Amino acid sequence: MPDFSPTQYAVPLFVIAVLAEMLWAKFRSPQAYEPRDTLVSLAFGLGSTVAGGLFGGLAIYLFIAAYDYRVFDFGTEWWSIWWAWPLCFVLDDLKYYWVHRAGHRIRWMWASHVNHHSSQHYNLSTALRQSWTGAFTFGLLFALPLILLGFHPVMIAICGGFNLIYQFWIHTEAIDRMPRWFEAVMNTPSHHRVHHATNPRYLDRNYAGVFIIWDKMFGTFEAERDDEQIRYGIIKQLGSFNLLWAVFHEWIGMIGDIWRAPWKHKLSYLLREPGWSHDGSRDTSDTIRQRWRARTGQINQTESVARRNLIADPGEAA
Numbered sequence: 001m002p003d004f005s006p007t008q009y010a011v012p013l014f015v016i017a018v019l020a021e022m023l024w025a026k027f028r029s030p031q032a033y034e035p036r037d038t039l040v041s042l043a044f045g046l047g048s049t050v051a052g053g054l055f056g057g058l059a060i061y062l063f064i065a066a067y068d069y070r071v072f073d074f075g076t077e078w079w080s081i082w083w084a085w086p087l088c089f090v091l092d093d094l095k096y097y098w099v100h101r102a103g104h105r106i107r108w109m110w111a112s113h114v115n116h117h118s119s120q121h122y123n124l125s126t127a128l129r130q131s132w133t134g135a136f137t138f139g140l141l142f143a144l145p146l147i148l149l150g151f152h153p154v155m156i157a158i159c160g161g162f163n164l165i166y167q168f169w170i171h172t173e174a175i176d177r178m179p180r181w182f183e184a185v186m187n188t189p190s191h192h193r194v195h196h197a198t199n200p201r202y203l204d205r206n207y208a209g210v211f212i213i214w215d216k217m218f219g220t221f222e223a224e225r226d227d228e229q230i231r232y233g234i235i236k237q238l239g240s241f242n243l244l245w246a247v248f249h250e251w252i253g254m255i256g257d258i259w260r261a262p263w264k265h266k267l268s269y270l271l272r273e274p275g276w277s278h279d280g281s282r283d284t285s286d287t288i289r290q291r292w293r294a295r296t297g298q299i300n301q302t303e304s305v306a307r308r309n310l311i312a313d314p315g316e317a318a
C-alpha cells in the first residue's frame with residue numbers, strides 16, 4: 001500500500017515558513033507571535049501526527065472494507081483513471097466543508113476541533129494546531145459517501161493530505177488580500193481570518209478548506225471588513241498555556257454537563273451546538289449574533305427578503 005500521508009513531506013516547508021513569518025513579525029507585527037502559544041501549537045501538531053498514526057491506520061482498513069460495496073468502479077486499478085483525481089479532490093473538499101461545519105455545530109465534534117481555534121494569535125504555527133482527539137468523534141464517517149461512490153480510501157486520504165497542506169499558508173496576517181478572482185474562488189488568509197474570529201459578525205462563518213465557493217453556496221460566507229478589528233480565539237478563552245488543559249478542556253466540560261444534566265437532556269449536550277444549555281442560561285454563537293444584531297440594528301438577508309416580500313405582497317397583509 002502506498003504511503004497516504006503527503007503532509008509529512010511538507011513538514012520542512014512548514015518549519016521554514018514559520019521561521020520566515022516569525023522574522024516578519026519581529027519587525028512588522030510583534031504581537032503576532034507569543035512563544036508559549038507557539039510551543040503549544042507545535043505540540044498539538046506533533047501529537048496529532050502521533051494520534052493520526054495510531055488511529056488513522058485503523059480507519060483506513062475499515063474504509064477499505066467499505067470500498068467493497070462501491071457503486072461505481074473507476075477501472076481495474078484505483079489510481080489509473082487520471083480524471084478521478086481532480087474529481088476526488090473537489091468532492092473531498094466539499095466533504096471537508098461539511099465535516100468542518102459539523103465540527104462547529106455539534107459539541108461532540110467541537111470538543112476535538114476547538115483545539116484548532118483556542119489560540120488567541122493568528123499565524124502559520126496556528127495551522128499546525130491540529131486535534132489529538134479527532135478519532136473519538138464520528139468525523140471520519142463523512143468520507144463514507146465518497147468511498148461508496150467508488151473513490152479508493154487511499155485516493156481520498158491523499159487528496160485530504162493536499163487539502164490540509166493548502167490550508168497551511170492561509171493562517172497568516174502577513175498577506176492582506178489576494179487578487180479578486182482568487183478571493184472569489186479560493187480560500188485565502190482574509191477568508192480564514194474571519195473563520196478564526198470571535199467577533200459576533202464572524203462567528204461560524206467560512207468553513208471552507210480549499211474552495212470558498214461552498215460557503216457562498218450554503219450561506220455561511222462572510223467577507224473580512226477593514227473597519228473591524230478581529231479578536232481571535234474562542235468565546236471563552238483558555239487563559240492558560242497548559243497543553244493538557246488545551247487538549248481536553250472541552251471534553252471535560254462536555255462530560256461534566258452530560259453528567260449533571262437531567263436524563264432527557266443528556267444527549268443534547270453531546271449533539272447540539274456548543275454553548276447550548278437546557279435552561280437557556282448560556283450563549284451559543286446564534287444567541288451572541290442575535291444580540292449583536294439587535295444592538296447594532298443589523299438584520300440578516302433572509303429577514304430583509306422576508307420584509308420586502310411582506311411589502312411587495314399586499315395579499316399577505318390582508
Ligand SMILES: [Zn+2]
Nearest residue numbers: 100104113116
Ligand atoms: Zn474551524
Ligand SMILES: [Zn+2]
Nearest residue numbers: 116127171192
Ligand atoms: Zn484554521
